[in-house]
Amino acid sequence: MRIGRWVVGGVVTALALTGCNTATRTDAAPRASASASTPAGLSCPSAMIIGVVPAVQREPIAEVLDGYAKTCRNKGSASIQVKSTDESMLMFRNALATWVAVAQPLPADQLTGFSERCSGEPPRHLPTSAAPLVVSWNLPGVDRLQLTPTVLARMLNGSITRWDDPALKQLNPGVPLPGVPVTAIHPEDSPGLLATVSDWLHTTAPADWPAAASAPWPGKGVPAQNLAAAVSQLGATPGALTVLPQSYARTNSLPAASIDFGAGPVAPGPESATKGLAAASLAEGTDLRVTPKYAGAPAGAYPLNLINYQVVCTNNVAKQGPLLRDLVTYWVMPATQQSLGELGYTPVPEAWAQRIGERAKQLR
Helix, strand or coil: CCCCHHHHHHCCCEEECCCCCCCCCCCCCCCCCCCCCCCCCCCCCCCEEEEEECHHHHHHHHHHHHHHHHHCCCCCEEEEEECCHHHHHHHHHCCCCCEEEECCCCCHHHHHHCCCCCCCCCCEEEEEEEEEEEEEECCCCCCCCEECHHHHHHHHHCCCCECCCHHHHHHCCCCCCCCCECEEEEECCCHHHHHHHHHHHHHHCCCCCCCCCCCCCCCCCEEECCHHHHHHHHHHCCCEEEEEEHHHHHHCCCCCCEEECCCCEECCCHHHHHHHHHCCEECCCCCCCEECCCCCCCCCCCCCEEEEEEEECCCCCCCHHHHHHHHHHHHCCHHHHHHHHHCCCECCCHHHHHHHHHHHCCCC
16 A cells, blocks of 8 residues: 555654555555565565655655565565654664665765664665656646746746746747746755755756755745645645646646756656656766766756665664565566656666666675
8 A cells, every 4th residue: 555645744654564554545546466476586574674764755665665565465564754854864873764765865974974873884875766856836827838947046046026027938938927926835844855956956057046955945935844735835826836746746736847958848757757867877886876967968858856765774783684675676676666657756767777676685
């Protein structure tokens, strides 16, 4: 069973995938049950592991844990708790969590600081999926919108204050843009999302967005407590816009802007987001960080993806290693990645999945 982002307002803080302790998504269509045989490459060990995750990564991880539990017929216990960044780091440092999910790579010095926690070796990043980030808006009568990084940066930093600004009208000929104020909304509980947007804008529109990803969010506008609140505020505020994962926009029937990344406007979608992710580079070695290709992305590519990283120890305590290894192996299997794609997430390229699978074999 899966938990969806639309129940965030209910503050579900943990998802356990054993027996009856399972959160459910009541509106989901039933899916085929797991195969009677265990897929090749999985051993389904009996153990218990816990991950700590940000709210923005709750749904894709819950989807994976649910599928793994069904495939292995609940032989092991894998659960997640939704925590703030500081809480997640503290739980991981104190070995209260087996792994931690992040949306931006941890600094090298922070990884080194976890060496003692990981039996003398720094933890590593595994990019298990991605989420296209889209710009949604609330303008009655306006069902399409085209943007550039520069124009969006100016809307977010307060330089463009009205929807009938000449820069917006030039990008959107024939679109009835009204003379109403621009209200930018940003979710305060999603620092990884905001850092990804900052990184992209700093790379592609540095004159209008000088702040790098590591800096506090420099945008103007109205804060929202979380992504669910951002969606609610967007619907209640004519003239508002926000950046959020495409899965949220799809679930809430929100429009998504096409963005010109330099080779013509591109609409977010499975094909364009996959092409954008494939243009990024994956680090060599064992710490698999992703370097996006925001500038000079191929034609038809949508490179604005939020990377879903799992930070793991190579050396784990008790019997956690075999279950974590099994879970990561399942995570990058083609059928699992396809399931994530059906929810609006971006599957990792096949070459990445192979490298992540090889790295999973080293977990113990």
